[in-house]
Amino acid sequence: MLQTKKISSVELTSHFLQRIDQNRELNAFITVDAETALANARQADISLNDKSGDLLTGLPLALKDIFCTRGMLTSCGSRMLANFTSPYDATVTERLNAAGSVLLGKTNMDEFAMGSSNESSYFGPVLNPWNVDCVPGGSSGGSAAAVSARLCPATVGTDTGGSIRQPAAFCGLTGLKPSYGRISRYGMVAFASSLDQAGPITQSAEDAALLLQAMAGFDPRDSTSLDIEVPDFLPALKTSLDGVTVGVAASFLDSTLDPDVLAGIEEALRTFENLGARLVDIELPNSSAGIPCYYVIALAEASSNLSRFDGVRYGHRAEQYDDLMDMYEQSRAEGFGDEVKRRILIGTYALSAGYYDAYYLKAQKIRRIIADDFRNAFQRCDLIAAPTTPTTAFRLSEKVDDPVAMYLNDIFTVPVNLAGLPAVSIPVGLDQAAMPIGMQLIGPYLEESRILAAAHSYQQVTPWHQRIPEAFT
């Protein structure tokens, strides 16, 4: 629409800024910078007029508040960084800017991306646009709520154990976690370095492919980013599902799954068959070990990654303290919320002398076994279909006091991160309470094209990705 000049970037940007303003009660945004956004939109319109535009020129976007943005608050949902304005841009920020997009602002999130409900944010919980008594999911909850309520066309989140896919599922959106290493982590505040990966939350697989294209590629500033050629994701979307084998693990569809979710997944699988796909049974025998394995590795890494927040050079520093040790303790006690503290403690414990072998080393072994399970499964199928979450969005504060129940929400998503694989969650229906159901398509390493093409084929014949929560149409 922008390129055909049906609408200008300024008009589009103003429209979304207005919607953001009208829907503050969702609490989807931490920072909105209307002035800069409009200035950039005007620049974009000039480029569009003289046809010097790029892939995303004029497209308004929002970023999870975990990506460093020069001159703009980057809080990571924490009191610790509530005063932190980054002096530099993350690679993701840089590339989206270079592609011409217009940054509307930064979206709310669980503190340091630690949570599955967006309730651990220092800036307060985000409401689910489909039902404001429900959580939007987490940790990229603000990002998902913003797209779902059409406060912006698309956002970029991060996924360490499901933080893109789970909120996308809860909010009826398409959420892509690319292969580990596909998008640079430089400038993304680290939670668990070996698992974190940025990705788009969008209204369709096509939009996801577009944003992935803009962000993917080697970055010399991130030693874990992949130095390989980036495929053309958009043309690849047209690949048909005809003859594609879709692996389904019976253990993922057992009686513990919410019946509405199960029904939604089964219906979606039938649609895949109608599109020419062939379903095959696969086994992922060790994925039940995923949650404990994930929580050891992720929290061990997090306990170390969050050490830099000490109040010495930037971030929150306590007003009063007795000595150096007290300054650390007070600053961190005040700066971090309960969930972050809980995770730092668990991670520190897992790395402690005498426990390291039993926890961290064992978890690494399980991680390899889980990755092997996927490798074996992909001998028999082209991609794997699975529920994204065991239930649809739960109610606010329902699980706040039960961390383990909260962690178990990630049971289907974390094995994918442990194996470093790409996966996309797509909406496949509504439950009886009219809340969205998500299904994830998991691909072999680096096969984003394959899962996006499958998602796209599905979205060509189904209406779910176009559904907007009634209050926000």
Next chain:
Amino acid sequence: MAWESVIGLEVHVQLQTRSKIFSSAATAYGAQPNTQACAVDIALPGVLPVMNHQVALMAVKFGLATGATVNCRSIFARKNYFYPDLPKGYQISQYELPIVSGGQLAIDSGNGEKIIRITRAHLEEDAGKSLHDEFDGLSGIDLNRAGTPLLEVVSEPDLRSPLEAVTYLRKLHSLVRYLEICDGNMQEGSFRCDANVSIRPYGADTLGTRTELKNINSFRFVEKAIQQEIQRQIELIEDGGQVVQETRLYDPLADETRPMRGKEEAHDYRYFPDPDLPPLIIEQAELEKVRDTLPELPDARRERFVHQYQLTPADADQLTSDREIADFFETTADAAGGDSRSAANWINGELMARLNRDNRPIGENRITPKALGALICRINDQTISGKIAKDIFSALWEGEHDVDGIIDARGLRQISDSDALEQVIEEVLGRCVEQATQFRDGQEKVLGYLVGQVMKATKGKANPQAVNAILRQKLSP
């Protein structure tokens, strides 16, 4: 009881790369605080380390030079602890899989060669500096040094005396400078030593409890600190006490070691592999390439000097302890028409004395090997006397470089011509009748006085051998 001391050294060798180990900030010493600390060094949220491969190649060079195993795959780990000059709250180091393991260094133990085993050498980043004196009641942090590459060289507890320890340390110092991987500047902290010290009864095969002496910044202090610590431990045990495993600091003013307070409580560093850095891979081809760049090492060079230049082992040792001095010597010997012994004498004597006096490295002296060689040639062809040569040497030290020019301009050419000398000698003998008689009466010593008078009369230019011969001839009965 007779006690044996057991010492192992951990030496932090600062690798002389232009940029840091995990960032592109400069490593130059002495800049204004925090002007050489980039986003990565100050550990802003979201930044990531990227390995400077030059650093790895320097470690490889060290591994090859010490006959060690260079591990083609090594792992970076995080060492977690809180300190204000440690911006990330962890130091990136190597723990389980270091880049170099199992090397050795031969030292002269006083009664023959002794092999000191090197357990490992691993790469790590340096921390910043806390500044406690500059601000009243506050501490400052300078992060310029944060991220400077270090190679930590850990020896086995093979050293048995403070002297052996310092000999090993000097040897290591010489080696890293030969390899051009470290500037060796101890004042600036480019070469720092921690010593693990314990004692045990002679003949015991178990080790005693050790203490660690931290950050000793000169060769002299290393020897004294270890000496004091051994003495302290002996007195402690002989008084019925026990050595406590702890970290101690050496106070050079009081010449004693003291326990380090505060920082070092029983730490659990919670090492784990750094997920931000892939394994460090050294390809075989790369290794061979580094091997090709290895210079002749000090031991081999010393052997060659003894044979090729007919030097005493002591002279050869002194000349080869520093690569630049050895290079200086070889060029000088060449310019001196092959008179290597004179070259060695001038360098080990006059030149070293002046360098030591002014505390200057050889690279900062103004005498060129070519000029020193020319000077030796002029002595050997009897153009000048040894005494005059010392004056010319002084002129060279002050920055002149044309030896022949100096000789001509100042008329320093030695007088060997017997006609000219005879005239002066006649004149001297005319004045010194008494001494001449004494000599004729058999007082040999008087000849020196007469030669001196001739030298004085010619302002040192007379050829002493010629004067000697003529005098003897004239005074013979």
